[in-house]
Amino acid sequence: MNKILKRVLIIIGIIIGVIVLMFTWFFLKLKSETSGFAPMETGKIVEDIFVVKDGFANLFIIKDSAQYIVFDCANDKTTVAEQMKILGINLEDVSTVFLTHSDGDHVGALGLFDQAKLYMSKEEVQMINGTKSKFLWFGNSIPRTDYLLLEDREIVQIGNLKIEGILVPGHTTGMMAYLINDKYLFSGDILSLKEGKMAPIPAFFNMDNEQAIKSMEIIRHFPTVEYIFTSHWGYTEDYETAVAY
Numbered sequence: 001m002n003k004i005l006k007r008v009l010i011i012i013g014i015i016i017g018v019i020v021l022m023f024t025w026f027f028l029k030l031k032s033e034t035s036g037f038a039p040m041e042t043g044k045i046v047e048d049i050f051v052v053k054d055g056f057a058n059l060f061i062i063k064d065s066a067q068y069i070v071f072d073c074a075n076d077k078t079t080v081a082e083q084m085k086i087l088g089i090n091l092e093d094v095s096t097v098f099l100t101h102s103d104g105d106h107v108g109a110l111g112l113f114d115q116a117k118l119y120m121s122k123e124e125v126q127m128i129n130g131t132k133s134k135f136l137w138f139g140n141s142i143p144r145t146d147y148l149l150l151e152d153r154e155i156v157q158i159g160n161l162k163i164e165g166i167l168v169p170g171h172t173t174g175m176m177a178y179l180i181n182d183k184y185l186f187s188g189d190i191l192s193l194k195e196g197k198m199a200p201i202p203a204f205f206n207m208d209n210e211q212a213i214k215s216m217e218i219i220r221h222f223p224t225v226e227y228i229f230t231s232h233w234g235y236t237e238d239y240e241t242a243v244a245y
């Protein structure tokens with residue numbers, strides 16, 4: 001065989017080998033890190049707040065008179081629809097969806113709520129328009145373009161619910177936590193809970209880990225909060241203990 005051709009084939013072989021190794025490492029790491037997740041079973045948590053389990057992800061629902069507000073959309077349409085049926089919640093009664101961020105395990109069932117208003121942070125748009133990606137060239141995507149964008153600390157009033165967006169970048173560029181009536185905090189993936197205490201999520205999942213840890217500190221300073229609901233590590237009704245150093 002021609003010497004040059006042989007060399008070219010060896011180089012191509014090495015490149016393919018490296019790519020295969022990278023993907024293998026990524027998926028093994030993903031599997032081992034997600035095995036540490038502790039999602040809640042589908043059910044009612046407190047007052048008008050419900051949780052839906054879809055694999056390793058939770059989404060949350062708040063009832064306000066006849067309407068429901070959904071926070072994040074987990075992995076899979078079929079599973080989420082089944083679980084909501086168990087809760088007795090009609091998909092058509094969901095008036096609004098808030099996304100903490102655009103990762104696949106938070107937007108998977110978004111297509112169930114096409115008639116609902118959709119909110120996310122302004123900074124998260126970079127994740128879905130191809131400007132920023134989490135892993136190599138794989139950007140996030142959502143099946144809608146009619147989203148409404150929120151600034152840091154912007155407030156949306158829906159019925160009796162005051163919903164405040166708190167920008168907490170790091171996990172993604174526009175990760176947003178939501179504070180409801182100054183009392184309930186949906187933290188998305190900016191923190192985990194370990195034995196009732198707030199803890200960073202594994203660095204592997206963060207785009208900018210240093211920034212994510214700084215953002216987690218923001219969460220310590222909301223004295224009126226009582227509950228924190230995380231997307232993969234359960235919830236606490238003792239905010240004070242959770243955020244104490």
Ligand SMILES: [Zn+2]
Nearest residue numbers: 103105189231
């Ligand atoms: Zn997540």
